[in-house]
Every structure is written in C-alpha cells, then in structure tokens.
Amino acid sequence: MLQVQNLRAWYGETLALDGIDLHVGEGEVVCLLGRNGAGKTTTLRAIMGLLKKREGRISIQGKPTEGLPPEAIAHLGVAYCPEERGIFASLSTEENLMLPPVLHPGGLTVEEIYQVFPNLQARRKSPGTRLSGGEQQMLAIARILRTGARLLLLDEATEGLAPVIVQKIGQTLEMIRARGYTVLMVEQNFRFAASVADRFYVIEEGRVASHFHRAELETRRDEIEALLGL
Numbered sequence: 001m002l003q004v005q006n007l008r009a010w011y012g013e014t015l016a017l018d019g020i021d022l023h024v025g026e027g028e029v030v031c032l033l034g035r036n037g038a039g040k041t042t043t044l045r046a047i048m049g050l051l052k053k054r055e056g057r058i059s060i061q062g063k064p065t066e067g068l069p070p071e072a073i074a075h076l077g078v079a080y081c082p083e084e085r086g087i088f089a090s091l092s093t094e095e096n097l098m099l100p101p102v103l104h105p106g107g108l109t110v111e112e113i114y115q116v117f118p119n120l121q122a123r124r125k126s127p128g129t130r131l132s133g134g135e136q137q138m139l140a141i142a143r144i145l146r147t148g149a150r151l152l153l154l155d156e157a158t159e160g161l162a163p164v165i166v167q168k169i170g171q172t173l174e175m176i177r178a179r180g181y182t183v184l185m186v187e188q189n190f191r192f193a194a195s196v197a198d199r200f201y202v203i204e205e206g207r208v209a210s211h212f213h214r215a216e217l218e219t220r221r222d223e224i225e226a227l228l229g230l
C-alpha cells in the first residue's frame with residue numbers, strides 16, 4: 001500500500017528527515033515510535049505532501065507521489081488526521097463531519113458513522129468546542145472515514161486523553177482494522193501502541209533506528225526500551 005524509500009525532507013533550510021525507509025502493507029496497522037522531535041510527525045506530513053521540500057521515493061499503491069500536492073495525494077486514497085485534530089469550533093459535529101469531500105466510493109455514510117460512533121450522533125448539533133477531547137478525536141477519525149480514503153495517517157490519536165477514552169480509541173482502531181483499512185500512526189503511548197499495531201518503526205534523528213514486529217515486543221524488550229528511553 002505504502003512504500004517510502006530514502007525520504008528526506010526539510011523545514012526551510014533545516015533537514016528534518018534524513019533518509020526514512022519504511023513500508024506498510026494493505027490492511028496493516030503500523031506505528032512510528034521515537035522520542036520528541038525525532039521526525040515522526042514530519043514523516044506523516046511528508047507522505048501527505050505537506051512538506052514542499054522533500055526527496056526520495058514515496059509510492060501509494062505503486063503510484064509515485066513525487067511533486068504531487070496534498071490534494072492529489074488525497075485522491076490516491078490517503079487521509080491525514082493531525083495531532084491537533086482540526087475540529088472547527090464554530091461548526092457543529094455534523095457540519096465538521098460533512099466538511100471534507102468524499103473522494104472515493106466506499107467511504108462510510110453519515111448513517112454508518114453514527115452506527116459506529118453513537119456518541120457523535122447524540123452530539124450532532126453541538127458545536128465542535130463543546131465536544132470532549134475524546135469526542136473530538138472520534139470526530140476527526142470519523143471525518144476521514146467518510147472520504148473513502150483507505151490509508152489513514154493518524155498522529156497521536158491518544159494525546160491528552162483519559163485511559164478510559166484511550167481504550168475507546170483502541171476499539172475504534174480495531175473496527176478500522178476489521179474493515180480492512182491500512183493505518184500508519186504516530187504514538188507516544190507505548191502501551192497503547194503495543195496493543196494495537198502489527199509492526200513498529202523507531203525513528204531517531206530523522207532516520208529509522210529500528211524496526212520490529214509485535215511478536216518481538218517481549219524478545220527484544222530491553223533493546224526497545226533503551227531506544228525509546230522507557
């Protein structure tokens with residue numbers, strides 16, 4: 001689904017990614033881990049085409065994205081859910097939901113979204129600001145499921161949420177996996193990541209420092225904890 005080879009990207013003159021190599025297979029849930037400032041968010045943003053200055057090869061379902069703007073990358077079936085969630089305060093839940101255009105057949109209808117997220121239906125008329133952090137995160141995810149994107153880039157979905165809500169986000173990701181979506185996520189909460197992802201990349205100074213499968217979490221525990229500073 002996604003291939004990234006030797007990805008380098010800059011903010012102005014500052015090099016932020018220094019040769020990232022990774023791949024995500026169709027239907028996989030893959031997580032980027034690493035310390036603050038390592039380059040995880042920048043990797044998602046570069047894949048979405050949000051960093052103009054980038055080099056290397058990124059392909060989505062075999063199609064190279066070199067030189068493409070974010071809207072063209074969205075047309076390849078990719079959606080990005082940023083850490084700050086991007087919920088519009090002055091719009092209702094439903095208006096936020098309806099905002100992004102449906103780009104592909106197969107996106108969830110509003111009715112299907114309300115079946116999956118009944119709390120959003122209960123809050124459909126509430127302005128974005130009235131939603132709790134957890135509800136905002138659900139809305140941010142629901143909104144991209146409507147577009148029909150099949151590759152979801154999720155940045156720190158659990159940031160700032162209470163443990164019980166983190167659990168709900170975990171259930172949402174399970175639902176997303178069961179429906180065959182592909183997910184590349186950034187996560188600081190290692191325990192949460194370990195419970196939802198199939199594979200992991202540790203990013204360090206703009207490069208992949210290590211890569212492991214869920215099955216290796218125990219066998220390589222000391223190495224992984226050292227890398228993440230746990």
Ligand code: ATP
Pocket residue numbers: 011014016034035036037038039040041042043
């Ligand atoms: P965090 O969890 O803190 O967000 P991260 O691994 O996601 O960490 P990035 O946000 O990708 O890290 O940042 C990678 C590097 O790029 C850091 O050195 C950061 O200071 C720098 N950087 C991030 N955003 C910008 C920006 N808008 N302008 C300039 N430099 C930036």
